Amino acid sequence: MKIELIDGLPLILPFGMNQHCIKFIARHIEAMMQVDTVDGTPLFRLKQVPLDTPQVQKVEGCNFYFTFLSDRSDILKDSYAVDPESIFGVSGGFEYPWIFEKNGIEKILDSDQMYENKTPCAFTLLSLDIPGDDEIVFYSIIGNTSSKEKLKNFKSYIVKKGIIEEKREENRRIIREIEDNIATVSSDKNFDSYCAQTFLDNVLRGGLPVVFKTQGSKSIFYLYSRKHGDLERDYNHFVLEQTYLSQGNSHFRDVNQNRRNDVWFNPLVGDSNIITFFNLIQTDGFNPLVVNGLTYTAEDVPALEEWLGKIVKNPESFSDLLEMVKKPFTPGEFIMKIEETGSGISNYDEIVAAMLSFCKENDVGEPHEGYWIDHWTYNMDLIDNFLMVFPDRLREILVDKYVYTFYDNPDIVMPRSRKYVLVDGTVRQYGAVIRDRDKINLINSRKEYPCRVRTEYGEGKIYLTNLLVKILSIITNKISSLDPEGIGIEMEADKPGWYDPLNGMPGLMASSICETLELIRTCSFLSDAISTIKMNGDESVSLFEDLYIFIIDLMEVIEERLNSVDENRAFVFWDESHRIKEEYREKTRLGVSGKDVKVKISTVKDFLNKSIRLLDSIFSEIPRDKLFHKNGVCYTYFLNEVKRKEISSTGSGSPLVTPLEFKQKPISLFLEGPVHLLKVKKESASGIYRSVKNSGIYDEKLRMYKTSESIEREPFEIGRARAYPPGWIENESVYLHMEYKFLLELLKAGLYDEYYEEIKNTMMPFLNPETYGRSILENSSFIVSSAFPDSKLHGRGFQPRLTGASAELLNMxxxxxxxxxxxxxxxxxxxxxxxxxxxxxxxxxxxxxxxxxxxxxxxxxxxxxxxxxxxxxxxxxxxxxxxxxxxxxxxxxxxxxxxxxxxxxxxxxxxxxxxxxxxxxxxxxxxxxxxxxxxxxxx
Structure with missing residues (x-):
């Protein structure tokens, strides 16, 4: 059988393009595009780096495309079309190859193709004579290289017989080995396969921990981790290293949750994640948003230099490698640089482990405007899961290890006097977080670990403490962040909590009961932990002086609040506790004093007991209708409207105000509140479950749980959720992550019959694939609920499978x-x-x-x-x-x-x-x- 065929890409982006080129100057940048032909195969690149600067740079790397037949060891030459017009004609739609149909491949290859000034294609053109009972297999390879020499070596390697097949099998094996961590054999093969796929997806977002055993220690390095990068999630900018041991950037909440269960699947992880994420907590209780991939820097340079000299003999290569490791680098970069030396070293794992023995881990946080109020809560999950495996190490992680620092962030939270403003006659909270120039200069002046809090208010040594103190600092900040009714934790720093599309709520001075419930959990944990490890009242813990003063002053106003019968006692406590917090934050803006105060454990227990009493009074003193809807579901979010105020200053901007009286109003019911209530009110779990199922949160048609009931009655100002149609994205859809959180808490609360009844309709492997609209072995961000106007989409899964739901499934x-x-x-x-x-x-x-x-x-x-x-x-x-x-x-x-x-x-x-x-x-x-x-x- 004689056949002519074309196969390839209708468009290929030349090397050197960036997001700006692709999205904003797609036509203009074509003028810089060029296709070179080397050894009969095309290379695609920009002619120069697309920057409007005096220093003009040539683009050195390139993208490539080539094809070879499986039964031959040579690459096809001069068999490619790079001009889309030569295949599709003048049409820019690429729907049908008109010119190929009309002329065939010979005329196309003989035609004058454009090799510049347009976005190229990459097609292989073949004329084949195939025997009737035979087949011809060909492979097209698309990739990127930093040099033509590397490409030449790669070509000679990849065409060797069996290499492609070996690499395909190696890829399958890697996936199987990753999935084997959660190997499951049950009566339901869909469930077994779903668990495996979910574990793999969790790895793609949270990463896979690899343990490098260094001299006398170990380094936990995460492969693959990155933001969810599915094409459906088109607003996410994610980065993957172009090296071995690749890793990427992520966000605190995402990567924290996706690493929650890692200590279970690999106990060698130990408390490394607890240390990493608690060290990102600041003295104000917040944390940076961005968590970058881990880098290292040489610490013992002379020893590393001696070791490196034994494995790299070329003086120039030795010098390059030594300079590399004196700055932040990744293990993958190091190994690729080793490869370039041509030393023939192949024992990469041993090389990396040995090299890291001379290096220090760099900090992974990166600032971003605003602070989410829920991020700290996921750190407590890390502790819980660590203790599932290592309950005998509680004292070690809580008290004995002085390896904890505070993240030093240039972004600071404004006091009330500088963020409560009068806008169109109503009080709003705007500009709650600013980037502090003094802090930027101070941080930039540091040569080592610039983002770690120092003593002497920023001018001294890095301050080290233990986990107990870090948890105490969080509790103290959050207790003094209760709203004027003493119910919810305020959205005081420009960002909401887990439910991101309520982005307008911080401006409305809103608060959330979710973090209050987590605060109850945290206070109880720390109190119980102190008892479990049998710390007696005469033992002491060292608090940095500023935190000690904060706690002592706060204890006094908590005591006053508990003993008060004044009907305004909640507002008085709000005002006083916030004043104390603001004084502490101003004092520690650039660092801590460095003076430690020995505090007896009896005093710590007294503080925790008072805090627990204060938080418990929410449910014992406050009228039930302020906390619960008449159907029994607890409210999640509250708006705190200023009813009386004083104008404190009028400048060039909006007038600043001092609130004198608030009126609180709950908004529509959300699933998130009951999820957190289940964590601390397990004795009421059955009632909480029934009330949610009998509310508007439950989708009776799909028999699933939505993020909320209808929010149509809420003001447009609450955030973008109100702009989404009901049933879509986070507005009243079945958001899988939160639904799975609900299922997890049912399981933890011992509602086993209810749990297994619910997963028949809510867990992916048990769904109807035709309704779900995608593989039931994969998660979705959200499922369209029956609130959506188009009934044809009800029950359909949308957006990427790399969701936090994977962490909840692993926990379940x-x-x-x-x-x-x-x-x-x-x-x-x-x-x-x-x-x-x-x-x-x-x-x-x-x-x-x-x-x-x-x-x-x-x-x-x-x-x-x-x-x-x-x-x-x-x-x-x-x-x-x-x-x-x-x-x-x-x-x-x-x-x-x-x-x-x-x-x-x-x-x-x-x-x-x-x-x-x-x-x-x-x-x-x-x-x-x-x-x-x-x-x-x-x-």
Whole structure:
């Protein structure tokens, strides 16, 4: 059979383009485009760097395109079309190759193509004679290179027989190995595959931790992490390194949540994420938005120089590498530079680990205008999940480690006197955050760790403390950020909380009960933790002087508030606590004093107890109708309208005002409030669940949970959510992340029957694919609810699968397969392990299953799972098989519980243990990955 064909890209962007070129000067920039032909294949680039500056630079790199037949070792030459007009004619739509149909490939290749001044295409043109029972396979390679020499070497490598196939299989294997961390064998293959896909998606946003064991320590490095970069999420600017060990930029909330469960799947992660994200917390309780990829800088330069000289012999290459590591660099950059030396080194993992032994990790935060009020709460989730695996290390992480610093951000929150303004007769909160020039200059003057708070109010040494003090600083800032009614935490810094499209709410002086509930949780955690580690009242903790004064002054006004019967006591507390907070923030604007005050634990406990009493009084003193709708659902957000005021100053801008009286009004019901209420009111979980299901939050048609009931009655000024049609994006849609948060809290609250009933309609693998409109193995940002005007789209999933919902699913999976607290500490004996799965009988296999997993060395292992079983990977290493002959639920009155275990070690040894608990030696063996398989027998 004779055939002519064209295959390729109707458009290819030349190397050197940036977003500005693509979006704003797409036609103008064509004048700089050029296609070169080297060795018969096209290279695409701009002629020079598109900058309007005196220093003109040539573009050195290029994008490339070439094709080769699978049965040949040479690349096709002079077989390419780069001028779209030669294929499609003058039409710019690329719908149909008119010229190809009319003329065939010979005339196209003989034609005069334009090699500049237009956006090129990249097509391969082939004339083939294929025997009737045969096939011809060809590969087209599209990519980028920094030099023609690199491209030449790459071409000679890629055409070798079998290389493409090997790389394709390597890619599949990498994906399978990543997904193997959450290997699941149940009776539902869709569920098993969905868990694997969700883990992979979580890695693509949060990253995959790789542990480099350096001399006497370790460095946790995240591969792949970046903002969600799906094409549907078109407003996100995300970056991926063009190197090995690639990583990208992200946002605090996103990457924090997506790394929440990493310590479970890889215990070697330890407390690294706790340290990273708590070190991004500032003295004012806020944090920078941007979290960049991790970079390193040489710390012990002489030792590194000596080590480097042993592996790089070329003097010029040695000098280049040494200069590179004296500035921030990534391991991927370093290895690619090593490759350029032609030294033939291949043991990259060992090289990186050795090199990092001489380096320090640089800070990852980057400022951005405004502060979200919810970000700090995700740090507490990191602690919770760490303690699921390491409950015996509570004292170590809370008290013993003095590795915590405060992030120094040039953006500061204005006091009330400078942000409450009169606009068209109403009081608004505008310009709440400014970039402080003094701080910018101070930070820029520092050579090392510029964004770490110093003593001597910015002029001294980096201030170091422990986790207990950092949590205390957060609590103190948040207690003094309650709204004038004492209910919600104020949106005091230009940004809302989790629900981003309420972007107008900070201007309306709004507040949120979600963070108040998280504050209750945090105070309770710290109080309980101090008791758990048996810190007696005479022990002390060192507080920096400024925080000590803040706490002591705040304790006094909390006490006054608790003892007061004045009907204005909430407003008085608001005014006084904010005054104290503003004095503290002004004092610590450039740094802390550096003087430490020894504070007795009894004083810390007293502060926490007073704070808890104050927060508990919200539910005991405040009229119920201020907190709950008549249907029983708690309110989430509140508007705080100024009813009386004084004009404090009039300048060139809007008049500044001092509020004298507020009137609070809740807005429509949101799912977010009940989610957080479930965390601290587990005893009321059943009632909270029923009230939500009986409210307008529940979508009866889809049997799913929306972000909110209708918000049509709310003012347009609350934010862009009001501009979205109902049922779309965050406006009354089924926003998967928040719905999954709700499901997770049902599970944590012990509502197991309700949970499994709900996931039939709310969890992706159980949905109808035709209604969902995409693979049920993938998440979506949101599902169009029945509130949307176009009923044809009801139940359809939209926008990227790289959503925070993946973190919630992983958290649910952990509890489902192992329980919420599998490891625990017996005060007498020590660490113990008790697996407590929460699985319905229907999840256990109906027949024998065989699946492939990977051992610690990356070798494939075949695992047989008998009928009436459920299998999964525990802590990313150990295969656990539950044997449940009667296929009974593992929860409820007639539950099946674990009666015995058989442990198989990596060396082939076995051990049997009776009862539901594994004692200390065995628990340690499991946690440290020495146990290859656990068979748990349920009765």
């Amino acid at each position: 999976w952990i509890i489902m397969v192992a329980g919420e607290h599998p490891f625990f500490v017996d005060g007498v004996v020590g660490l113990k392990l008790r697996l407590e799965p929460v699985l319905p009988g229907g999840f256990f296999t109906e027949r024998e299953e065989v699946y492939l997993t990977y051992d610690g060395e990356g070798r494939t292992v075949e695992v047989t799972v008998p009928a009436n079983c459920f299998a999964f990977k525990f802590l990313g290493k150990t295969v656990v098989v539950y044997h449940n002959d009667e296929r009974k639920d593992t929860f409820g009155e007639d539950r099946a519980g674990i009666a015995s275990y058989i442990l198989k070690y990596a060396d082939g040894a076995t051990c049997e243990s009776q009862g539901e608990v594994l004692d200390t030696p065995l628990a340690n063996d499991v946690r440290e990955g020495r146990v290859e398989r656990i068979d748990a027998f349920l009765h």
